[in-house]
Amino acid sequence: MSIQLQSSSLEHLTVLRGKNLSGLVQSLTGSVPALFHYQKFENRGFIANLGSEEFLINLADFHRDQLESDQYAFQRGDVVISISGQWRELMSEVCIYDFRQACPGEFLMVLVAGVSVWMLIPEATETLVMGCDPTYGHYLFKTLEHQKNTSPFLNHGVQK
Amino acid sequence: MKFIDCPPIGRRALSEFVYGGLVKHEPDHENVSESVWAEHVFYRHSHPQIQKEWWYHRPTGMWFFFERDTLTDVIHHVSVATKGYANEA
Amino acid sequence: MKLRLEKQPLEWIDRSQSLTFKIEGESIPAFKGDVISSALWAKGLKVMGRSFKYHRRRGLLSLANHDINALFQSVDYPNIRGDVVSAEDGLSLTAVNTFGNLTRDAGSLVESIAKFLPVGFYYRAFYSPKFLFPKWESLIRHMAGLGKVDTNWTEERKHKRYHYCDVAVIGAGPAGMSAAIEAAKNGVDVCLIDENPFIGGSLDYQYVNESSLESVRDNLNQTIEEMPNITVISSAYVAGYYGDKWLAVNTQSGLIKLSALSVVVATGVFEQPAVFRNNDLPGVMNASAAQRLIARYGVAPCGEAVILTSNPEGYRAALDLRKAGIQVLAVLDTGRPSHDWYEQVSDLGIPVYKEIQSIEAHGKKQLHAVTFQVNGLSHTLDCDGLLMSVGWAPAGAPLYQAGGKFSYDEKVQQLLPKTLPQGVFACGRINGVFDIYDQFKDGKQTGLNAAEYALNQTLSPCDVLKSPTPHSHSYPIWDHPKGKAFVDFDEDVQLKDLKGAIAQGFDNIELMKRFSTIGMGPSQGKHSNMNGIRILAKLTGKSIDQTGSTTARPMFHPTPVSHLGGMRFRPERQTALxxxxxxxxxxxxxxxxxxxxxxxxxxxxxxxxxxxxxxxxxxxxxxxxxxTLGKMEVFGPDAANLMDRLYTMTMSNMKVGASRYAVMVDDTGVIIDDGVAVRYSENHFYVTTTTSSSDSAYRLMQKKIVEWGLDATVLNRTGxxxxxxxxxxxxxxxxxxxxxxxxxxxxxxxxxxxxxxxxxxxxxxxxxxxxxxxxxxxxxxxxxxxxxxxxxxxxxxxxxxxxxxxxxxxxxxLEKGHIIVGQDTDGLMNPFEAGMPWSVHLKKPFFIGKPSLAKLKSLQKRKLVGFELLVEPSNGDSDESPLESNLIIESGDIAGRVTSVAWSPNLDKTIGLADVTMEHVELDKLIHIKLTSGALIEAKVVPLPFYDPDGKRQRPEELLEGDVA
Amino acid sequence: MPLRLLKYAWKSPEEELRFFPQEKPLEKEYDVVIIGGGGHGMACAYYLAKEHGITNVAVLEQGYIGGGNTGRNTTIVRSNYLTSEGVKFYDESLKLFDDLSEDFDLNIFYSTRGHYTMAHTDSAMRTMRWRAEVNKHHGIDSEVVDVETIQKDIPYMDVECNGQHPVMGALYHAPGSVARHDAVAWGYARGAQMRGVEIHQKTQVTDIKTASGKVVGVETNRGFIKAKKVISMVAGSSPRITNMLDIKTPIEVFPLQSCVTEPVKPFMNTIVVSGSLHVYVSQSSRGELVMGASVDPAELHSTRSTLDFVEGLTDQMMDLFPFTSRLKIMRQWAGMSDITPDFAPIMGKTQIDGFYLDSGWGTWGFKATPISGKTMAYTVATDTTHELIKPFSLDRFERFNLVGEKGAASVGH
Structure with missing residues (x-):
């Protein structure tokens, strides 16, 4: 089964918190994704809606001076893992979430191998992008690699 | 192992949640008697019943209210814990 | 004696691939696809194990994992089940729990003193005089247990995975296959699980020779193979039904945690042995075991067979044996048969004895003859095979675990599901449906209902298809004055043991089980519980339903630790540095x-x-x-109010650009966390927590924001x-x-x-x-x-x-007298006791735990104090130093404990913190530390901090501004 | 061959003395009604009869004798608690346990194995030393041992724990024992019955009646029974009973699960507990490894089993004992733990005259069986709270006078 893993970081990853963030996001990108959805932009850019008072963004265009009062931005150094190929199969070993319900465009926050991660659910054949707290990054990557390399389920599936 | 339908985050496994205890109404600190306070802190009727509980969803950091039957473990109602909700009604 | 037959139409073995393995040094030939038991039997080795208590010889009973007669040990694993584990080339096995080997087992001497070892004998002896008990215990432990553990075995960890479907069907027999197909036709995703390597169930061993079913069988197999929305999980069993339709499916690769929207239980029935004298002799087996042996492995169960039956299935077995070329000497029926298979058997000229009244087996090392009575006359037949077909018990574990209830049906003489939880269905023989065509129909109806449930549709009405006639004997039990009538083969529990237990007052099902150990062995009662219930009901004069049954808890079959534990997912964190x-x-x-x-x-x-x-x-x-300190951003219009409410000190009067020590207590006033808070701006604070409580403190902060309805936000920036x-x-x-x-x-x-x-x-x-x-x-x-x-x-x-x-x-x-929460504090310590009354601002209108602290202020019973040793250990009689958690002993009573202690190179003395009762907190008071050795040493209560009491080193500028406690 | 077995050899089962006498008809009134026919209830009845001559007693059991937590625990007995109150109480219990077989004329298989509580962190080591020091002060055999000692005594344990959370030392408690749990309940039951106490199984208390603040009797599924003294000894069902009297308590009920492996030849002679890894294990006389962990994460009045429990437990077991990966889990089950905020029991009188409570047992009820029965019997018979249970009164909470057992009890069983 073909699965590739790659670990990286996102230079402009930022969490926005505060009031009237929809307005800010609108001015940055021209639209606002629905709750727990994301929109993709070029150069790994994206903007994800985590609720009326929170957005996770990776946009080179964003600058702190665009913030109004009661708006806060905090840099994020998440470890970002890209999984290409049959990522759903790999996830079935480490994540209880039923990915049958995950649709492209969804921003999913879920536990993977005991660590909280976020994911950008991609189109069918595209690469999954997931991020986690940087201090868990080495553990998560190591764990996923190990599962990928050793699991009989990834080689044979559940069917005999 | 259970799945719970949690608007707005969908059908989620209970293993993603942390139990946060009963939803209780804290007495006013200014005028509370010692016995009322002790009752609030310690005492309750904890027989099997449907009770309203705090449950924390770890990946999103959201608090939910579950109305759960402590006899059958059936969760009858789920809602996002809205601000100030616990102090109402 | 070679018992391998000619090729059978549906056999599982591949005769082109031979292999050899060893039992206790003897080479055993086998084919690929053989299980250990079938290969042994084929070679004529009918003694496959020794029983647990009496070390009696045991042969095939169920050939279906319903008993552990054939249990083996390899160098790598204990308790290998011969009935279901494949014969592998080069495998070398020995029997378990013998004192010798299969042929000669010194343990069988136990049987000669069996009369001294009645049920529960161990409760009645060995305890007096008390000092001898350990000797007896050691002997008992020597006799106990099955396989041997090699503690040098390396760890094995298998993978686990989650899988999701709409309808899970457990059991791929005629009913289960029909259910899976019907559900799949309705457009849902189906998982079909069977513990055998091939689907088919009884179709492939009980109905092999029913030519009318050939096309039906082919059709079912082909449809299942072709339907893309049926996933077959074979060689896998449902170890447990958990929670809301979660199935723990154990496969050879590892555990699949399968979640379904509806579950169909088509697990069928376990054939139950009859209970009579010497019913455990090798050669006495369930009729279905004989049919499996022939159909799957092409092995004859015996040369000359007698069949004991109470149902049509016994006649079907007779026909199958005859077809395989085995001589059937007689069919012994406990009743008066009137069905098609009986006619067929009669037509073949096989003698049928009706309404037999008792039965007894004979033989020393294996079965040689059967004696039975008809019309008061005793008959004896020499034979090497006695096949029992006296009834069935539901394989109901998933239904019981799902919360289903069973009740006894007098018509079928079987426990049938009475009420089932929503979305859980049963079909086939577990449902009392015995006609094969009815089983297809029952499966189909149930499959439709399961699909409808998964799709949230109204359920279609179902016909009741259960058998109009009994398929089980209501009491297949024949007592004998000399005993040796076994009910539980795992535990060597005999009829007389159960009678003894009941007579002594262990006369409800749970007490009888616990006292006699029936059903407590590795088979967990699969072949014994039903007979146990029948015996208890009979002897207490109650109905089966009044008697009730024991709970069928997970695991269905014992399940490897390596599968359940799986891989280690233990998150570990590393700092950026x-x-x-x-x-x-x-x-x-x-x-x-x-x-x-x-x-x-x-x-x-x-x-x-x-x-x-x-x-x-x-x-x-x-x-x-x-x-690793927890690091929280707290901001928003109500941030200052939130900080005031979370911590015992006032935070709202902190200046922007200042910091302040922050203590958090719980509702009861106990210290749960501390850290440092700073104020970035009017509405923006930043606060640290201890390493261990960063997650819990963050959760609490979020919860309190919600609870108090504050317009503030907290962000966990720890990592x-x-x-x-x-x-x-x-x-x-x-x-x-x-x-x-x-x-x-x-x-x-x-x-x-x-x-x-x-x-x-x-x-x-x-x-x-x-x-x-x-x-x-x-x-x-x-x-x-x-x-x-x-x-x-x-x-x-x-x-x-x-x-x-x-x-x-x-x-x-420590030199500065600062506490570490969790080391210097315990699960009940409040800030007053921690020596930090200044950190509690009771004038604030509200903070967590305030009313508790208001009360506790006047109830102080202990306090953390600083101490120094009067005589350094190195200068004393012994060089034993006090350790953290050594006690303070005053007048012979515990007056506290050392929470922190160390030799300070800067102060050139041993200093520490101690949690002591209020009588001992005064400065210069002498306290006594009890060292680990028991010796008392003196220490003196001294002011804190030990080092630089004026704080000149940390603030050489003297007190200028800032927020000082 | 012990001589005792000879006398059974020549009897048929029917000739043997009944272990339990035939149940007598339920009377309309008793001096004392004990709710709950588990170990505690039976022990209390036994001591009421034996030591106080009170025999007009009915034990009402909704199921069968010993069918609650008595039959669901992992049978460990120890006294290495953290507080003086706990240590004294459990030490008395151990002394009683030691003589029970002879008292009962029934072997309860009281087997002294030695009990290790492994410490995997600095702070656990401090707690172990704290317990050891308190224990020693009260004359309990208890000490902190180093890794070398552990390895010598349990050579098959992986003290490195697979590289994560290695063992740093342990609390060793030589008197730590196991006992055949069912036999304890049966022995007390028989002893009580022989002295005239009645045990009524399948008799469920549905209400407790009071008049002017005093208990007058209990309502059951078999009718009303008059009694001036009613003792609740129902562990996980305590909140259901206290609710009948509108008594609030700090008790919360959590499932506590256990499991056993298939039997293997005995190789493990000690009891091993690891607080950090949430495992405790001993090997029974049948050869099964009997294992447990901490309570379930949320309140529940149920004895259902979960997969999460057995997955977690086996995962941690393999860290301590890698070779157990090749054993199989045979059966899992659960009991209901009635847990208090300070992890100490609630015992003695209540605000209702004539209603006595024995509850809050958390995960330690079995080891307290003899002493609970004895002290509760004393308290009920003399209407004076026994010295050993004074610290465990229900009203300690509103007085903010909690027992500090939380530190130690959370890790040991």
Whole structure:
């Protein structure tokens, strides 16, 4: 089964918190994704809606001076893992979430191998992008690699 | 192992949640008697019943209210814990 | 005697692939596809195991994992089940629990004293005189247990995975297959699970020779193979039904945790042995076992067979044996048959004895003859096979675990599902449906209903198809004055044992089970519980339903630890500076799921390394990674109000740019966390928590914001930020090299906070004094931590800066009398007891635990105090030092305990903190520490802090501004 | 061959003396009604009869004798508690246990194995030393041992724990024992019955009646029974009973699960507990490894089993004992733990005259069986709270006078 893993970081990853963030996001990108959805932009850019008072963004265009009062931005150094190929199969070993319900465009926050991660659910054949707290990054990557390399389920599936 | 339908985050496994205890109404600190306070802190009727509980969803950091039957473990109602909700009604 | 037959139409073995394995040194030929038991039987080795208590010879009983007669040991595994484990080339096995081997087992001497060992004998002896019990116990333990563990076995961990479907069908027999197909036709995803390597169930061993079913069988198999929405999981069993339709499916690759919307239980029935004298002789087996042996492995169960039956299935077995060329001497029917198979058997000229009244088997090492009575006349037939077909018990484990209820149906003489939880269905023989065509129909109806349930549709009505006639004998039990009528083969429980237990008052199902151990062996009652219930009901004069049954708990079959445990998913965290610590020879210690440098190793011993780090901080400069502290941003219009409510001290009057110690208590006033809070702006605070409570404190903060309805936000930045503490008299000089900020006392006093840049990176600096020297805590983005640490170390090199670890910090803070929450405090300590009454601002209108603290203030019974030893251990009679948790003993009573203690190289004495009762808190009071050896040494209560009491070192500018307690 | 077995050899089962006498008809009134026919209830009845001559007693059991937590625990007995109150109480219990077989004329298989509580962190080591010091002060055999000692005594344990959370030392408690749990309940039951106490199984208390603040009797599924003294000894069902009297308590009920492996030849002679890894294990006389962990994460009045429990437990077991990966889990089950905020029991009188409570047993009820029965019997018979249970009164909470057992009890069983 073909699965590739790659670990990286996102230079402009930022969490926005505060009031009237929809307005800010609108001015940055021209639209606002629905709750727990994301929109993709070029150069790994994206903007994800985590609720009326929170957005996770990776946009080179964003600058702190665009913030109004009661708006806060905090840099994020998440470890970002890209999984290409049959990522759903790999996830079935480490994540209880039923990915049958995950649709492209969804921003999913879920536990993977005991660590909280976020994911950008991609189109069918595209690469999954997931991020986690940087201090868990080495553990998560190591764990996923190990599962990928050793699991009989990834080689044979559940069917005999 | 259970799945719970949690608007707005969908059908989620209970293993993603942390139990946060009963939803209780804290007495006013200014005028509370010692016995009322002790009752609030310690005492309750904890027989099997449907009770309203705090449950924390770890990946999103959201608090939910579950109305759960402590006899059958059936969760009858789920809602996002809205601000100030616990102090109402 | 060779018992291998000609090729059978549906056999599982591949005769083109031969292999050899060994049992106790003897070579056994086998074909690929054989199980251990079938290969042994084929070779004529009918003694496959020795029984648990009496070491009696045991042969095939169920050939279906319903008993453990054939249990083996290899060099790698204990308790290998011969009936279901494949014969592998080169495998070498021995029997388990023998004192010798299968042929000669000294353990069988036990049987000669069996009359002294009635049911529960071990409760009645061995305890008096008391001192002898350990000797008896050792003997009992010697006799106990099955396979042997080799403690040098390496760890095996299998993979686990989750899988999701709409309808899960357990059991791929005629009903289960029909259910799966019908559900799939309705457009849902189906998983069909069967414990055998091939689907088919009874179709493939009980109905092999029914020519009318050939096309039906082919059709079912082909449809299942072709339907894309049916996933077959074979060689897999449902170890347990859990929670809301979660099935733990154990496969040979590992555990599949299968979640379904509806579940169809088509697990069928376990054939139950009859109970009569010597019913355990090798050669006496269930009729279905004989049919499996022939159909799957092409092995004859015997040369000359007698069949004991109470149902049509026994006749079907007779036909199958005859077809395989085995002589059937007679069919012994407990009733008066009238069905088609009986006619067929009669037509073949096989004698049928009706309404037989008793039965008994004979043989020494294996079955030689059967004696039975008809019309008061005794008959004996010499034979080597006695096949029992007297009834069935539901394989109901998943239904019981799902909360289903069974009740006894007198018509079918079987326990049938009575009420089932929503979305859980049963079909086939477990449902009492015995006609094969009805089984297809029942499966189909049920499959439709399961699909409808999964699709949230109204369920279609079902016909009741259960058998109009019994398929089980209501009491297949024939007593004999000489006993040896076995009910539970695993545990060697005989009919007389159950009678004994009941007679003594263990006369309800659970007590009888616990006293006699029926059903408690590895088969968990699959072949014994039903007979046990029948016996109890009969002897107590109750109905089966009144008698009830024991609970069928997971596991369905014993399930390997390696499968259940699976891979290790134990998250571990590393700070951004981890690799620098590794490069500096850090000795790491675990702190929750973090790794932290305990100290940095050099040529010196541990203690000397730590002391060198301590001295560097006191004399010049040290640098410690404190990134594991919880780090929370608190902001929003109500941020100040929130901070006031969370912590015992007032936070709202803190100035922007200031810091303050922060203690959090729970509702009962117990200290649960501490840290440092700073104010970035009117509506923006930043607060640290202890390493261990970062997650729980964050959760609590979020919860309280919701509960109190405050317009504030908290963000957990623990992993996103790094933090380090630069401390020591030269810290200012070193830091000044990396920042343009005015670090002078006037511009940046003690307890102040400044947001600035360090080495060009955004950073927060806090002038803290945890270790009691001039010092700066630097908080910054984790990605910037490495260059800043390296620059500080480089700039500090000329001052002899040292990285220091947790141990040095613990000593440094002890010299300053600062507590560590969780070490100096316990699960009940409040701030008054911790010696920090100044941290409780009871004048605030509201904070967590305030009413408790208001009460506890006047109830103080103990307090943390500082102490120093009067005589250093090195100067005393012995050199034993006090340890943390040594007790304070006054007038013979416990008056407290040492919470922290260390020898201070700076003060040249041993100092510590002790939690003592209020009678002993006065300064200069002598207290007595009881050393681990029991010796008492004297210590004196002294003021805190021990070191630099005026705080001149941490704030050389004297008190200028800031928020001082 | 012990001589005792000879006398059974020549009898048919029917000739044997009944272990339990035939149940007598339920009377309309008793001096004392004990709710709950588990170990505690039976022990209380036994001591009421034996030591106080009170025999007009009915034990009402909704199921069968010993069918609650008595039959669901992992049978460990120890006294290495953290507080003086706990240590004294459990030490008395151990002394009683030691003589029970002879008292009962029934072997309860009281087997002294030695009990290790492994410490995997600095702070656990401090707690172990704290317990050891308190224990020693009260004359309990208890000490902190180092890794070398552990390895010598349990050579098959992986003290490195697979590289994560290695063992740093342990609390060793030589008197730590196991006993055949069912036999304890049966022995007390028989002893009580022989002295005239009646045991009524399948008799469920549905209400407790009071008049002017005093107990007058209990309502059951078999009718009303008059009694001036009613003792609730129902562990996980305590909140259901206290609710009948509108008594609020700090008790919360959590499932506590256990499991056993298939039997293997005995190789493990000690009891091993690891607080950090949430495992405790001993090997029974049948050869099964009997294992447990901490309570379930949320309140529940149920004895259902979960997969999460057995997955977690086996995962941690393999860290301590790698070779157990090749054993199989045979059966899992659960009991209901009635847990208090300070992890100490609630015992003695209540605000209702004539209603006595024995509850809050958390995960330690079995080891307290003899002493609970004895002290509760004393308290009920003399109407004076027994000295040993004074610290465990229900009203300690509103007085903010909690017992500090939380530190130690959370890790040991």
């Amino acid at each position: 981890h690799h620098l610590h590794v490069g500096s020879q850090a000795k790491f210690m675990e702190a929750g799921n973090w790794l932290r440098p305990e100290y940095y190793q050099s040529d010196l011993n541990r203690q000397a390394c730590i002391e060198a780090e301590v001295l560097a901080v006191r004399e010049s400069a040290g640098l410690i990674d404190v990134s 996103q930020l790094a933090a380090m503490n630069l401390a020591g008299p030269n810290s200012r000089k070193i830091l000044a090299q990396l920042t343009d900020l005015d670090l002078s006392n006037e511009a940046f006093p003690y307890l102040a906070m400044r947001q600035t840049q360090v080495l060009g990176f955004d950073a927060t600096l806090i002038r803290v004094g945890f270790v009691g020297e001039l010092g700066y805590e630097i908080h910054l983005n984790a990605s910037d931590a490495v260059p800043v640490w390296q620059a500080l170390m480089a700039e500090g090199a000329e001052f002899g800066i040292q990285p220091f670890g947790v141990e040095a910090q613990r000593l440094l803070r």
